[in-house]
Amino acid sequence: MPKTILEVMDLKKHFTDRKGLFHSLGERHPSIPAVDGVSFYIKENETVGLVGESGCGKTTVGRTILRLEKPTSGKILFDGKDITSIPTDELRRLRGQMQMIFQDLDAALNPKMRIRDILSEAITVHHKIDGAEAGKRISDLLEQVSLKKSKLSNFPHELSGGEKRRVGVARVLSVGAKFIVADEPTSALDVSIQAQIVNLLRDLQKRLGLSYLFISHDLPVVELISHKVAVMYLGKIVEIGLSDRIASRAMHPYTHILWSSLVEKQNKENPQKAKSVQADRWGVFDFERPVSGCRFAPRCPVYESSGRPAICIDPSTEPQLEDIGGSHQVACHFPL
Amino acid sequence: MTAVPILKIEDLRTYFHSRSKQAFIRSVDGVSLEVMKGQTLGVVGESGSGKSVTALSVLGLVSAGPGVISGKIGLRSDRIQKDLLEGLGEFVKLTTKDGKIMEVSKDVAGWRRGAERIMSKVRGKEIAMTFQNPGSSLNPFTPVGKQITEAIRLHTSTKTEREAKERALSWLHRVKIDSPRLRFDHYPYGLSGGMCQRIMIAMALASEPSLLITDEPTTGLDATIQSKIVDLLEELKSELGITTMLISHDISIISQLSDSVAVMYGGTVFEYGPTKEVLSKRGNSKHPYTSALLASIPSAQNIREKRYLQAIEGDVLDTINIPTGCRFYSRCSRMTERIRERCVGHEPDLRETGSRHKVRCWLYFD
Ligand SMILES: Nc1ncnc2c1ncn2[C@@H]1O[C@H](COP(=O)(O)OP(=O)(O)O)[C@@H](O)[C@H]1O
Ligand SMILES: Nc1ncnc2c1ncn2[C@@H]1O[C@H](COP(=O)(O)OP(=O)(O)O)[C@@H](O)[C@H]1O
Ligand code: SF4
Ligand code: SF4
Ligand SMILES: [Mg+2]
Ligand SMILES: [Mg+2]
Numbered sequence: 167m168p169k170t171i172l173e174v175m176d177l178k179k180h181f182t183d184r185k186g187l188f189h190s191l192g193e194r195h196p197s198i199p200a201v202d203g204v205s206f207y208i209k210e211n212e213t214v215g216l217v218g219e220s221g222c223g224k225t226t227v228g229r230t231i232l233r234l235e236k237p238t239s240g241k242i243l244f245d246g247k248d249i250t251s252i253p254t255d256e257l258r259r260l261r262g263q264m265q266m267i268f269q270d271l272d273a274a275l276n277p278k279m280r281i282r283d284i285l286s287e288a289i290t291v292h293h294k295i296d297g298a299e300a301g302k303r304i305s306d307l308l309e310q311v312s313l314k315k316s317k318l319s320n321f322p323h324e325l326s327g328g329e330k331r332r333v334g335v336a337r338v339l340s341v342g343a344k345f346i347v348a349d350e351p352t353s354a355l356d357v358s359i360q361a362q363i364v365n366l367l368r369d370l371q372k373r374l375g376l377s378y379l380f381i382s383h384d385l386p387v388v389e390l391i392s393h394k395v396a397v398m399y400l401g402k403i404v405e406i407g408l409s410d411r412i413a414s415r416a417m418h419p420y421t422h423i424l425w426s427s428l429v430e431k432q433n434k435e436n437p438q439k440a441k442s443v444q445a446d447r448w449g450v451f452d453f454e455r456p457v458s459g460c461r462f463a464p465r466c467p468v469y470e471s472s473g474r475p476a477i478c479i480d481p482s483t484e485p486q487l488e489d490i491g492g493s494h495q496v497a498c499h500f501p502l
Numbered sequence: 503m504t505a506v507p508i509l510k511i512e513d514l515r516t517y518f519h520s521r522s523k524q525a526f527i528r529s530v531d532g533v534s535l536e537v538m539k540g541q542t543l544g545v546v547g548e549s550g551s552g553k554s555v556t557a558l559s560v561l562g563l564v565s566a567g568p569g570v571i572s573g574k575i576g577l578r579s580d581r582i583q584k585d586l587l588e589g590l591g592e593f594v595k596l597t598t599k600d601g602k603i604m605e606v607s608k609d610v611a612g613w614r615r616g617a618e619r620i621m622s623k624v625r626g627k628e629i630a631m632t633f634q635n636p637g638s639s640l641n642p643f644t645p646v647g648k649q650i651t652e653a654i655r656l657h658t659s660t661k662t663e664r665e666a667k668e669r670a671l672s673w674l675h676r677v678k679i680d681s682p683r684l685r686f687d688h689y690p691y692g693l694s695g696g697m698c699q700r701i702m703i704a705m706a707l708a709s710e711p712s713l714l715i716t717d718e719p720t721t722g723l724d725a726t727i728q729s730k731i732v733d734l735l736e737e738l739k740s741e742l743g744i745t746t747m748l749i750s751h752d753i754s755i756i757s758q759l760s761d762s763v764a765v766m767y768g769g770t771v772f773e774y775g776p777t778k779e780v781l782s783k784r785g786n787s788k789h790p791y792t793s794a795l796l797a798s799i800p801s802a803q804n805i806r807e808k809r810y811l812q813a814i815e816g817d818v819l820d821t822i823n824i825p826t827g828c829r830f831y832s833r834c835s836r837m838t839e840r841i842r843e844r845c846v847g848h849e850p851d852l853r854e855t856g857s858r859h860k861v862r863c864w865l866y867f868d
Contacts, residue, residue, distance in 0.1 A: 219724040326817045356548040356818050357751065361798035361811035368810065383725060386800035390808065410806070427729040428754075 170246075171345055171377045172231065172264075173207040177240035179223075179230045200226040202401035203240070205487070208345070213371065213378040215392030215409065217385060217424065223401045224381045225269070228347040231379070232266055233257055244345070262292040265343035269350040271330040274337055275322040281333055282318040285340055292341040307336040310373075311366060328359035335366065339374070347379045352387060360384075364391060385428055389413045394493070397421045400461040403487060407494035417490065417501040419468045460485050460499070468500050475499070505538035507578065508713050508745050509560070509629075514573035516552075516559045517606065518566050520822055526603070528821050529555040531769035533573075534852065535747075537713060542739060542746040544760030544777060546753055548818055551766040553749045554634075557715045561631055562586070562621040568608045571596060579628050579712035586624065590616050627657045630706035634718035636698035639705070640690040647674070647686030650705045657709030673704040677734060696727035700734065707744065717749045728755070735759055753799065757781040762858070765792050768819035768829040771852055775859035787855040789863050790836040828864065836865060 179201040200223045208214045216224050229235045231242055233249060242250045249260060268274055275284060285307060286300045295303070308315055311332040322330060331351065338346055348367065352360040364387055370376055382388050388395055389409050396406040397420065405418040416422040459479035463469045469478045477483050477499050487495040516530035530552045537543040545553050559570045571594050575586040593613040597605035633639050641649055650670035651663070660666050674682035677700040690698060699719050706714055719735065720728040732755055738744055739759070750756050756763055756777070763780050765773040773780055773789040780788070783796050797812040804811065816833035825831055827846045837845050841864040844850070852862040 219726065326820075328817055357753070358548060358795055358798055358814040358818065361813035362815070365810050365813055385725065386805060390800045390805045390811070413805075423726060427725045 168209040168211055170207050171210045171212075171244070172379075173241075173243040174227075174231060175205050175241040175243075177204045177227070177230060177242065178202055178238040179226050179235055180238045199401050201230060204398075204401075204403050206396055206403060206406060208377050208379060210344075210377055211371065211375050212394070213380050213392045215388035215395040216379060216381045216398060217383060217388055217395060218398035220383070222398045224398055225349055227398070228266060228349050228379060228381055232264055232347055233260065234266070262341050263343055264345040265338040265341060265347070267334055267338055267346060267348040267351050269353060271327055271334065271354050272322060274334055275330060277322055279321070280318065281320055281322070281325070284322075284333065285318075285336060288337045288340040303340065307340055310339060310370065311336045326359075327355050328362060331355060331359075331363050332366070335363075335370070339370070344375070345377045345379075347381070349381045350383070351380075352384065353382065360387070367391065385413070385425060397424065402461060402497070404462065404498070405494075405496045406487065407492070407496075411492065411494055417494070417496040418462075418498045419466050419502060420462050422502060423467075459483060460497075462498075468498075468502070472500060505541060507536040507576070508539050509535075509537040509747070510574070510576040510578070511535045511556070511560065512574040512576070514556065514559055514570070514575065515603070516555050516564055516570045517568055517603070519568065523822050525822050526606075528769050528824055530559060531821070531824065533766070533769070533771055535764050535771065535774070537745060537747050538761070539745055540743045541761040542748050542759055544756035544763040545747060545749045545766060546751065546756045546763060547766030548751055550818060550821065552769040552821070553751075553766055554717055556766075557631060557717055557747065557749060560586070560715065561625055561629060562617045563625075567610060568594075568606045569610075569613075571603070571606050571608065577624065577628060577712075581712070582623065582628055584620065586620055587617075588620065626653065626709055626711070628711055629713045629715060630709055630711040631715040632699065632702040632706050632717065632719060634721055636690060636695075636702055639702055640698065642690050645687045645689055646693075646701050646705075647671070647688075650674070650701075650708050653705050653709045657711075670704075670708060673708045674701070676707075676738075677701070677704040678730075679704070694727075695723050696731060699723070699731055703734070703738070707738070707742075713745050713747065715747045715749070718751070719748075720752060720755055721750065732758060753781060753795070765789065765795075767791055768824065769821050770829065770862065771860075772830070772862050773860065774852065775856070779856075779859055787859065787861060787866055789830075789861050790834050790865070791830050794833075794835070828862075838865075841865065 180197040180199050182197050204227055206214065216227065218224055226235065230237050237250055241248060244260065244264060282304065285304050289295065289300050289303055313329060313332045313336065317325060317329060325333065351367065352363050355363060367378070368391060371378065380388060380392055392409045394406060395409045395412040396403045397412065397418065399420050405412065405416065405421045412421060413425055416425060458481040463478045469475065485497040485499050487497045489495050512534050514530055514533045518527040518529060520527050533552065533556055535543065545556065547553055555564065558564050560575055564570055570587065572591070573587060577584055577586055590613055593609040593616065595607045596603050640646065647670055650673060651666045654660050654666040654669050660669055671682055671686060674685060679685050679697065679700055720731050723731065736759060739746065748756065748759055760777045762775060763777045764771045765780065773792045779785045780792060781796065794814045798814055800811060814833055819829055827848055828850060831845050844864045850862050850864050850867065852860045853867060855861050855866045
């Protein structure tokens with residue numbers, strides 16, 4: 167039985183909106199419940215995919231887990247240890263074990279430093295090793311991420327998108343991280359390069375026993391790379407399960423709509439079912455609207471077609487994730 | 503009825519100066535394309551392959567130098583039959599070496615004057631365009647309804663304010679903006695990305711153009727919103743028979759919406775033909791790049807079997823250092839010993855391999 171490397175319990179992260187509308191009125195700043203009670207776990211050597219529309223809180227989940235943001239409430243266990251509120255000096259040690267690959271290709275690459283220096287800095291910050299040893303470690307890393315040695319003397323802006331991504335991966339590996347939050351690692355890359363990076367990440371997982379939280383809006387890639395997939399909506403996970411079940415036997419109306427919006431699939435598979443749960447009014451959600459009951463109700467076709475059942479919008483019965491067998495959980499009163 | 507081209511681009515070249523590298527960026531380097539009346543031409547390719555610059559060249563909207571330097575852009579609508587670059591050649595002098603353009607001297611002011619004389623009757627009126635970034639076509643300081651109304655009065659025979667306003671409203675309705683009367687007075691600021699795309703499409707179509715160019719209409723939008731935009735474009739096409747040049751890096755959208763497709767790479771067209779043939783994984787005589795691109799996208803099968811993706815090794819082409827031979831040479835996995843010399847030394851032409859199907863690859867020519 168593989169051990170659980172990360173466990174998150176009822177995690178919340180609320181931001182105060184500094185530029186909020188109500189600011190000038192002297193009222194309390196409205197808070198944005200970017201992450202609003204999220205629970206899941208990741209086992210060693212496992213990839214959990216996290217999907218959902220932009221703004222639903224995926225990045226904030228990743229950043230809060232790594233303690234790049236201070237959690238509002240809830241609990242984060244890493245390798246069995248509660249890290250929810252550990253002090254800064256312990257955080258530094260933690261950074262040697264858990265790391266983030268940022269969506270922005272340039273985020274972790276100091277534009278004024280050569281690639282060699284970026285990598286050797288990352289190595290020596292976390293491990294007390296000397297120059298020769300660091301050099302050896304850098305060669306190993308280059309090989310692991312298939313980057314040409316000649317690129318070491320380049321500055322970040324002289325690299326292509328794919329090469330920058332490889333350096334980003336090498337930097338994360340250089341500190342010896344075992345758990346990696348990969349935030350949209352392929353979205354800034356060209357189609358032909360995306361596949362290279364997806365393969366690289368899978369390969370590294372196999373060779374080094376890594377665990378990933380893989381955040382992406384590219385559903386086929388998520389389905390391919392993840393063992394489990396969690397679907398997020400407005401700060402909450404509405405469904406989680408094995409990736410093939412999420413993709414082909416979704417129980418939550420939102421999950422179903424997400425996957426059936428894949429153009430290719432919509433044509434082939436089950437057009438009848440897809441139509442019946444297809445939303446007509448498909449606006450953008452906003453955090454300003456107070457939630458009462460199920461957050462998805464204002465856009466939910468099942469709610470609409472079942473005559474707007476009161477239970478869906480009753481504030482005292484917000485649907486919670488419930489086990490439906492086969493490691494599958496869904497938060498909906500009327501699962502498909 | 504045989505299809506007639508409304509737009510026919512021939513051997514278009516649009517270059518830019520790279521100051522830091524002291525060289526040309528050959529963004530569009532000999533592109534030929536046709537958009538048939540009533541049909542959708544898809545232009546697909548990775549970022550930097552020259553899709554947007556091709557479209558901007560057609561509309562005379564390339565601002566940096568030297569910009570468009572040669573080619574023909576034939577427009578044949580009901581109202582205008584003309585080469586949009588007619589007579590502009592005299593403002594450019596090209597110095598070539600081994601068939602490659604090494605030097606360009608362009609009388610920019612003269613070119614611009616000549617181009618504007620032609621384009622003022624074409625832009626917005628005959629050819630309308632939507633942009634990936636709404637900021638390029640929506641004015642942030644004018645309510646969206648008013649912008650559409652103005653486009654209608656400027657470009658169509660509807661001239662009275664009241665009538666134009668009615669039409670604008672019906673276009674907002676047509677592109678499925680919810681509460682169009684309310685949105686009419688909204689400023690672009692604060693509208694979602696999907697809404698902005700709809701409004702740009704409404705504005706472009708409101709001037710009743712002969713050709714609509716739409717550049718990455720779904721890029722950057724959430725999947726759910728994307729599929730709604732695709733539905734809209736499909737509906738507009740089948741109901742209004744609009745002639746469209748659809749630009750996108752997203753193969754699935756191109757394959758759903760286009761009749762024929764051009765696959766671009768490094769400023770040229772690699773493959774061109776009916777969408778069904780070009781973008782089907784099992785099609786014949788395909789360009790190695792197209793096949794590899796299709797194979798690198800996760801398919802139902804390799805997802806099910808959790809297989810590795812077939813990546814295309816190497817990196818996207820840097821259009822500053824165009825190789826002498828085939829632009830795909832360094833990444834091609836299908837080159838054989840028999841043709842290696844040609845692949846390295848000579849760029850293949852875009853040649854017919856089947857009915858209306860063209861490929862730029864030595865594999866198919868002996
Ligand atoms: N530092 C911050 N301050 C205020 N609001 C934030 C901050 N970071 C994120 N948010 C808000 O939290 C919500 C979730 O954001 P994010 O986690 O980035 O979503 P996703 O990654 O799913 O697109 C958004 O509404 C976003 O505007
Ligand atoms: N105004 C400009 N000045 C210099 N280079 C440009 C300019 N516009 C585009 N380019 C370059 O031309 C190439 C093709 O760009 P573009 O047509 O926008 O590609 P895409 O296929 O992604 O739409 C790119 O390398 C881009 O950097
Ligand atoms: S609980 Fe009701 S509103 Fe929410 S997703 Fe289920 S059916 Fe739709
Ligand atoms: S011309 Fe040669 S190198 Fe180019 S795509 Fe064809 S086989 Fe490959
Ligand atoms: Mg994000
Ligand atoms: Mg573009």
